[in-house]
Amino acid sequence: MPFSMSDVLARPVATPAILAAPREAYAAISLLLLQAGTWVSLAVCFQGSIDNDVAEGVVDGPAWQLSYLRHPPLSSWLSGLASTTGPARYLVLYAIALSFACGAFAIAAGFIARLEGRAAGLVVLMAGFASPYASYWPIKFNHNIGVMPFWAMTIWAAWYAFESGALGVWALFGAIVGLGLWAKYAILHLVIPLGLLFLAVPEWRRKAVTPGPWIAGATCLAIVAPQLIDVLHKGATTFQWAVHPTDSSGLERARWMGEFVLGCALANAPLALIAWAACGRTRLLAAIRSMFAFKTRGRLDLFLHSAAFGPILVIVLAAPFGIHLFYHWATALSVSFACWWGRAAGRAGLRDLSRRAWILYGAWAALSAFGYVGLREIAPLQAPLDTSAYAEMDGPALAELAKDYWAAHENGPISYIVSYGGKIGFQAAGSIVFDLPYRVRALKDGLSMNAPWIDIADLRRRGALVVVGNDPTAKRSLDGVDVEVSAIAAFPRPVMRGAKAPPTLYFGVIAPGT
Secondary structure, three states: OOOOHHHHHOOOOOOOHHHHOHHHHHHHHHHHHHHHHHHHHHHHHHOOOOOHHHHHHHHHHHHOOOOOOOOOOHHHHHHHHHHOOHHHHHHHHHHHHHHHHHHHHHHHHHHHHHHHOHHHHHHHHHHHHHOHHHOOHHHOOOHHHHHHHHHHHHHHHHHHHHHHOOHHHHHHHHHHHHHHHOOOOOHHHHHHHHHHHHHHOHHHHHHHHOHHHHHHHHHHHHHHHHHHHHHHHOOOHHHHHHHOOOOOOHHHHHHHHHHHHHHHHHHHHHHHHHHHHHHOHHHHHHHHHHHHOOOOOOHHHHHHHHHHHHHHHHHHHHHHHOOOOOHHHHOOHHHHHHHHHHHHHHHOOOOOOOHHHHHHHHHHHHHHHHHHHHHHHHOOOOOOOOOOOOOOEOHHHHHHHHHHHHHHHOOOOOOEEEEEOHHHHHHHHHHHHHHOOOOOEEEEOOOHHHOOOOOHHHHHHHOEEEEEOOOOOOOEEEOOEEEOOEEEEEEEOOEOOOOOOOOEEEEEEEOOOO
């Protein structure tokens, strides 16, 4: 049947549909708890160390700054907070990460359930949980995971703002986007296609002259203002990092575009499999055709097309300008994809999930879990093939190595770590910071601009452990002033089992009172 917005708007909205029926509610809650609990447990038991990128946030987070050198602060705050919880630090970190990722798909499921029915909402939940972005990927807790629940809430709020025009909903829409900007600026390229669609649909475009969109913009600006002011005060380095072009050839940029589109297609594969099992091939294909056909598509179809595919176009079009595209930018988009497949299930007339759908979901979930454990313990082949520089560090072993080295040369705990050698040295420093049982402050490349909250004079008085990821014979400095690094020693960097042999890591000492 053709889509009718009057049918949607006539449905009761006081209570989300997924909460209105005990059977579906129990199923959704059980899936959520099982998914998050399983993957937190697997990560605690088998991951063994924080990811290299997480190590960077750990360094900055405990400083509780409004902005940092590269990214907005939310994910750094949370990973830094986890690092302060002692023996529970891994459990806390992974629990935060899985809560963000699984919570995002739960929000998306509630949105679709409200519009398309409880069965379609469960398809969203199952499809989202079948994706890597709700299982092993959140273990690498970063800014992409941090933005996921805000994007899910943005989809929900934007739809009702566009449809109802209610000022309160517009304010909520702006508030969610503003909060999302504290997680990652990428929420803007997710929202841009929705804004363009809003202006393109006549029924919505008429609302552009009402106070709603302006209230949304003002609310968003007010929420992000403290960070924005701080970023500008520090020289806008965070903005510069977000849009900095790379020195690359046209062929490389074309390759990035192709790889990103392929990554998005692969990210949809498990979601499509769940929708197919729930609806059947014939009904699902007919529903998808109706979502695109001019005579049968509705505003909700256009909205979800824009939410799912519009950001892909925005991201791909950035590549010709030298912006390096990474496949993990599809992380937040997985929420849009799940909503899209849920809508397709609703259009297919799905009312109850078949046993086949549950069996397929269970088999896929088991395969994902056992596959992860296998890669960790049975056949650890997860190291990147292109470089050994990013071999996964064994954080606890690295921290013990640093403690033993420092105890052999200086008295007392490590107060500061100064890293040199770009990412390798800084990520090693972050991993040490996370796994030491007390607070340590780290300074990248010996430059206070990288951590302006650090007192260089205090660092000189207390001394510092030096972590070097490249040439140990190069001259070292603190804010341009040469400093002597003594007792330089080389170590094979501890890595997780199965990772390639890494580059040599060097420790040194800036003596107290330097």
